[in-house]
Amino acid sequence: MALRKLVRHASSISNLYFPSTPLSLSFSNRFSSSSTSSSSTSPFVANNSDSETPISSISIDRSSLYNPPGHSHQPHSDSELSKHLKGIIKFRGGPISVGEYMSQVLTNPKSGYYINRDVFGAQGDFITSPEVSQMFGEMVGVWVMCLWEQMGQPQRLNLVELGPGRGTLMADLLRGVSKFKNVVESLNIHLVECSPALQKIQHQKLKCVDEENAAQDTDKRTLSFLVGSQIPVSWHATMEQVPSGLPTIIIGHEFFDALPVHQFQKVSRGWCEKMVDVAEDSSFRFVLSPQPTPATLYLLKRCKWAAPEEIAELNQIEVCPQAMELTETIANRISSDGGGALIIDYGFNEVISDSLQAIRKHKFVDLLDDPGSADLSAYVDFPSIRHSAEEASGEVSVHGPITQSQFLGSLGINYRIEALLQNCTEEQAESLRTGYWRLVGDGEAPFWEGPDECVPIGMGTRYKVHVTLEGPIDGWRFQLVDVSISSYSISGWRFRL
Numbered sequence: 001m002a003l004r005k006l007v008r009h010a011s012s013i014s015n016l017y018f019p020s021t022p023l024s025l026s027f028s029n030r031f032s033s034s035s036t037s038s039s040s041t042s043p044f045v046a047n048n049s050d051s052e053t054p055i056s057s058i059s060i061d062r063s064s065l066y067n068p069p070g071h072s073h074q075p076h077s078d079s080e081l082s083k084h085l086k087g088i089i090k091f092r093g094g095p096i097s098v099g100e101y102m103s104q105v106l107t108n109p110k111s112g113y114y115i116n117r118d119v120f121g122a123q124g125d126f127i128t129s130p131e132v133s134q135m136f137g138e139m140v141g142v143w144v145m146c147l148w149e150q151m152g153q154p155q156r157l158n159l160v161e162l163g164p165g166r167g168t169l170m171a172d173l174l175r176g177v178s179k180f181k182n183v184v185e186s187l188n189i190h191l192v193e194c195s196p197a198l199q200k201i202q203h204q205k206l207k208c209v210d211e212e213n214a215a216q217d218t219d220k221r222t223l224s225f226l227v228g229s230q231i232p233v234s235w236h237a238t239m240e241q242v243p244s245g246l247p248t249i250i251i252g253h254e255f256f257d258a259l260p261v262h263q264f265q266k267v268s269r270g271w272c273e274k275m276v277d278v279a280e281d282s283s284f285r286f287v288l289s290p291q292p293t294p295a296t297l298y299l300l301k302r303c304k305w306a307a308p309e310e311i312a313e314l315n316q317i318e319v320c321p322q323a324m325e326l327t328e329t330i331a332n333r334i335s336s337d338g339g340g341a342l343i344i345d346y347g348f349n350e351v352i353s354d355s356l357q358a359i360r361k362h363k364f365v366d367l368l369d370d371p372g373s374a375d376l377s378a379y380v381d382f383p384s385i386r387h388s389a390e391e392a393s394g395e396v397s398v399h400g401p402i403t404q405s406q407f408l409g410s411l412g413i414n415y416r417i418e419a420l421l422q423n424c425t426e427e428q429a430e431s432l433r434t435g436y437w438r439l440v441g442d443g444e445a446p447f448w449e450g451p452d453e454c455v456p457i458g459m460g461t462r463y464k465v466h467v468t469l470e471g472p473i474d475g476w477r478f479q480l481v482d483v484s485i486s487s488y489s490i491s492g493w494r495f496r497l
Contacts, residue, residue, distance in 0.1 A: 078282075081111040081372040086278050095275035095287050097295060098356065099260035099321070105371045106258060107194055113372050114195045114258075118166065127362075128254050129344075129404070129459060130169035133435030135420075137172025139411040140342065144249055145177055147340050147469075151247055153182060158248040158339075160190045162239065163255035165198065167191075167205035171226060174206070178227035189224065189233045190242045199235050208233055239329050248339035250330055256345050256385070257377040259322040261356055262295040266315045271299060276368070284368040295321060305387045306351050318352040318378060327388035331468065335393035343466040346459075347380030349401055355379035382466060389468050399467040405440040405460030413440060 078086070085104055089096055106113045129136040148157060161170055170189065177183050189206075193199050206224040224231040236242050239250075263274040265288060272288040273295055279285045298321040303311050311317070330341050358367045360374035367376065382401045389396050417436050421429055434456045437445040441458025448455045 079111065079370060079372060081105065081108055082284075082370070084108065084111070085276075085284070085371060086282070089276075089278050095277035095289075097262055097293065098274050098276060098286075099262040099295065101276040101371070102260040102356070102376050105376055106260075108372070111372050112195075113375060114198065116195070116197050118197065118201060128165060129439055129463070130165070130172060130253065132438045132459075133432070134172045134175075135413055135416050135432075135435065136408070136439055137169045138176035138416060139408050139413050140169060140251060140253075141173035141176030142411045143342060144173065144251075145180060145183055147249055148183055148186070151338060153186075154247045155186055156188065156246050157186045158190055158242065158246045158337075159187050160192065160239070160242055160248060160250045162192045162250065162252040163258065164191045164193055164202055165254075167202035169251070169253055170202075171205050174224070174227050174231070178229075181229070184227060184229045184231065187231050188246065189231055191233065191235050192237070192239055192242065193235055194237050202235075203233075206233060239326060239333075242333075244333065244337055246337060248333055248337050250334070250339070250341040252341070253344045254346075256320070256323050256326075256343060256380045257347070258375075259320050259326070261318045261320045261352075261378045262293075262298065263354065263356065264296075264299050264317045264319070271296070271317070284371075286368075295319065298324065302351065302381070302384055305383060310351055314351060314353050316354045318355060318381070320378070320381060320384070323381070324384055324388045327385050327468075328392040331389040331392035331396045334468065335395045341466075341468040343380075343385065343468070344404065344407075344463060345380040346463050347382050347401075349382050349464070351383075352379050352381045380464075382464060385466055397469050399469065401464035401466050403461045404463035404465060405442070405458075407465040408440055408460075 081104065085096070085101065088100075088104075104112070107115065109115065144159065148154070151157075164170055170191070174184070191199075191202055193202065203222070207226040208222050208224050210220050210222050212220050222233045224233045234242075242248075264271045265274055266272075267288065272290070273293045275287050275289050276284055277287040298319045299317060301324070302317070302319045333339075334341060356367060356376065356378045358365045358369070358374040358376050365374050386398045389398050413436070417432055420432055424432065433447065434445070437447070437458055438456045439458075440460040441456070442461045443458055445456040445458065
């Protein structure tokens with residue numbers, strides 16, 4: 001009875017369905033500035049009246065910089081990454097973009113945030129949906145099986161995950177589909193991961209074994225024995241390195257939010273890019289570029305996709321060139337090889353204003369404080385993903401965004417939790433109910449009776465889902481229809497999404 005009440009409460013938040021046509025959602029951007037200023041030049045670029053000034057004598061304009069409250073920080077002894085960043089700025093004789101700063105902080109080969117540590121879970125800096133409950137990876141597994149069926153059950157399939165973290169999502173996905181041998185035997189797993197430390201954790205999580213090939217001129221291959229069958233697993237630094245030629249399913253969960261963003265601020269002379277500089281006291285600070293920067297081209301592109309009145313209301317704009325380029329790569333890949341892509345992240349269905357944030361030990365901290373010690377992430381601009389995919393290939397069909405609650409509900413998470421609760425201890429049941437709420441709920445869980453500081457906070461509406469599909473393949477065209485699941489077995493072996 002308690003479970004049914006919980007499910008009904010979660011269902012009342014948002015109807016659990018997956019639409020057969022793209023769904024447009026509107027969200028208020030809490031980072032937007034309500035004030036506007038007129039521009040004396042083009043509304044998209046900074047005044048270029050100083051274009052004849054040699055680049056070696058750049059004059060940095062700090063007069064119009066917007067510094068939000070709470071971004072002050074105390075001097076501290078420089079880390080290796082701080083010294084490296086200051087060295088770059090000194091060598092160039094001027095500041096670096098926020099995008100380059102973010103890239104160095106997260107993925108610097110020697111001291112980047114993700115490179116040499118496990119940052120996930122309660123002992124890390126943040127928790128993701130796969131770490132909350134096994135049900136998340138299982139539901140994504142159902143989606144993969146649906147797509148595999150609709151593709152005509154290919155005998156070989158590339159399953160790609162971007163930024164797999166600890167490998168938890170992929171492990172739960174494989175366990176979820178393990179009873180369907182034809183699906184498992186078709187898989188070639190490709191993990192796009194730049195961190196050697198996380199690669200080792202993923203290797204262990206998937207119970208991988210490295211085997212030397214008989215031919216001495218070939219590299220060793222790695223097989224996962226997690227679900228009994230021997231599944232080939234490969235690691236790659238970028239999506240471009242994943243072999244082509246096979247139907248491909250791509251999963252990107254909380255990957256796009258970690259891609260470097262460039263920030264622009266509107267001043268009297270137009271849009272200026274926000275940069276990171278070194279102050280006289282040797283601390284980092286934000287400044288504005290006096291001239292147009294290469295990233296301005298992406299700002300122009302993003303503004304082209306937005307309504308003029310939407311841009312006019314903003315004093316700041318965030319763009320993510322790497323997200324646009326990666327989306328084009330994904331769209332071209334599934335257009336040529338067949339397949340689909342699933343992107344799950346937090347973001348808005350509108351232009352993003354100022355969302356870049358730093359998290360350390362589950363708390364927000366200053367963006368410029370001790371670079372490399374905190375996670376940097378930004379809200380995902382879903383319209384830019386949709387437009388990038390559609391412009392890259394006319395064969396691509398983009399659906400979404402819809403909420404995570406709608407997505408998981410359409411795949412049968414309510415049936416799954418009922419099945420899991422049938423045979424578990426009370427402690428396990430409490431963990432399942434908490435995990436369920438965090439995945440599909442909105443705000444604080446109404447059933448919580450523990451300490452206030454531990455109340456589960458639902459991710460159901462904060463996270464959005466984008467599905468990019470391509471068709472037809474061998475006479476199949478992908479369709480999005482209601483899923484039919486009973487006791488976590490697919491009724492009639494007729495996959496439907």
